[in-house]
Amino acid sequence: MHEQKRQLAILGSTGSIGTQALDVVRQHPESFEVYALTANNQVDLLIRQAREFLPEMVVIANESHYETLKAGLQDLPVKVWAGQEAVAQVVEAEPIDMVLTAMVGYSGLKPTIHAIKAGKTIALANKETLVIAGELITQLALEHRTPILPVDSEHSAIFQCLVGEGDNPIEKIWLTASGGPFRTFSKEQLQKVTKNEALKHPNWTMGAKVTIDSASLMNKGFEMIEAKWLFGVTPEQIQVLVHPQSIIHSMVQFEDASVKAQLGMPDMHLPIQYALAYPQRLPAPFERLDFQRFHTLTFEEPDTEKFRNLGFAYEAVRQSGNAPCILNAANEIVVAAFLNDQISFLAMSDVIEQTMAAVAFVAAPSYDDYVQTDAEARAKALEITHKISNSNLLV
Ligand code: MG
Numbered sequence: 476m477h478e479q480k481r482q483l484a485i486l487g488s489t490g491s492i493g494t495q496a497l498d499v500v501r502q503h504p505e506s507f508e509v510y511a512l513t514a515n516n517q518v519d520l521l522i523r524q525a526r527e528f529l530p531e532m533v534v535i536a537n538e539s540h541y542e543t544l545k546a547g548l549q550d551l552p553v554k555v556w557a558g559q560e561a562v563a564q565v566v567e568a569e570p571i572d573m574v575l576t577a578m579v580g581y582s583g584l585k586p587t588i589h590a591i592k593a594g595k596t597i598a599l600a601n602k603e604t605l606v607i608a609g610e611l612i613t614q615l616a617l618e619h620r621t622p623i624l625p626v627d628s629e630h631s632a633i634f635q636c637l638v639g640e641g642d643n644p645i646e647k648i649w650l651t652a653s654g655g656p657f658r659t660f661s662k663e664q665l666q667k668v669t670k671n672e673a674l675k676h677p678n679w680t681m682g683a684k685v686t687i688d689s690a691s692l693m694n695k696g697f698e699m700i701e702a703k704w705l706f707g708v709t710p711e712q713i714q715v716l717v718h719p720q721s722i723i724h725s726m727v728q729f730e731d732a733s734v735k736a737q738l739g740m741p742d743m744h745l746p747i748q749y750a751l752a753y754p755q756r757l758p759a760p761f762e763r764l765d766f767q768r769f770h771t772l773t774f775e776e777p778d779t780e781k782f783r784n785l786g787f788a789y790e791a792v793r794q795s796g797n798a799p800c801i802l803n804a805a806n807e808i809v810v811a812a813f814l815n816d817q818i819s820f821l822a823m824s825d826v827i828e829q830t831m832a833a834v835a836f837v838a839a840p841s842y843d844d845y846v847q848t849d850a851e852a853r854a855k856a857l858e859i860t861h862k863i864s865n866s867n868l869l870v
Contacts (some may be wrong), residue, residue, distance in 0.1 A: 696788025
């Protein structure tokens with residue numbers, strides 16, 4: 476039987492997940508077709524991708540690159556747009572079956588809402604969308620009967636463990652974490668770590684923002700919140716487990732005490748392909764897991780004294796309302812500041828903590844409340860960041 480090719484919109488096509496998704500498409504031209512590509516800033520790469528995959532439309536979010544993009548594709552029948560608003564609108568195009576949200580941070584929220592309302596299947600790589608507005612997004616997806624398929628490796632693992640389980644309740648999720656490059660560091664050592672050290676993840680190749688989030692364990696905090704919304708469990712049912720080899724990508728424990736795990740080499744191509752092709756498993760050339768090389772798999776408790784961000788995430792999700800949105804906004808500001816050498820690794824957590832205490836709590840936020848909370852929390856986090864970086868200059 477011949478199935479129609481799945482028409483994809485890839486948002487954030489020039490980033491780490493986006494380029495790996497295009498690798499998957501390149502391997503399986505019989506299964507996928509690229510209908511739309513969007514990027515934020517990397518216009519040259521976007522042009523190359525568009526010339527190779529010939530989508531119907533491309534969007535560059537940063538409008539200052541519009542002329543370059545247009546000139547680069549003028550000999551091709553590709554529609555070209557620019558601006559954040561255009562990113563949110565292309566996802567509604569009728570032929571699109573699936574939208575891969577692979578952009579970074581808050582910018583994923585609006586296009587995801589548009590895609591859900593247009594009834595598109597979401598392959599969710601932008602975890603911040605569920606961190607910021609998990610309740611709103613899951614409610615909308617339910618209303619519009621839109622599946623949200625996880626791309627994050629842990630959530631893909633959990634999702635794969637649940638295939639065939641029907642209504643069997645989840646007792647517990649074991650959310651595995653590599654622990655990042657600073658897992659064994661003391662607090663004193665953590666005080667002095669540089670961005671280059673933080674950008675060297677031991678197991679995974681990822682974009683800069685998520686790599687810093689992994690080093691600070693904020694990524695695991697976000698993933699806990701993401702899991703809560705994707706799988707309808709409470710935060711108490713999600714236990715973070717440090718597993719430095721990153722071979723077990725997460726586990727589900729059922730009410731009969733059985734635990735299912737999904738294993739594989741740490742390679743994002745696999746969870747990306749699983750989401751894009753779901754429910755099919757397509758053949759892939761990815762590296763096979765060699766148990767001779769990984770004969771010891773180890774597990775540890777996460778250290779929330781050293782890595783305070785994980786604790787903040789549990790606190791934010793306990794408070795609920797706009798608290799996770801404040802957490803995310805503050806984190807986006809401090810990660811950018813850390814990457815600009817404006818604050819230290821540990822100061823990131825100080826700014827997040829103070830921002831969470833300073834921004835007004837909203838118990839049942841609307842979409843507009845999220846927009847306002849995000850703006851307010853960013854301004855507050857920037858102010859605190861400047862205070863901290865100035866006081867360091869004086870020392
Ligand atoms: Mg992950």
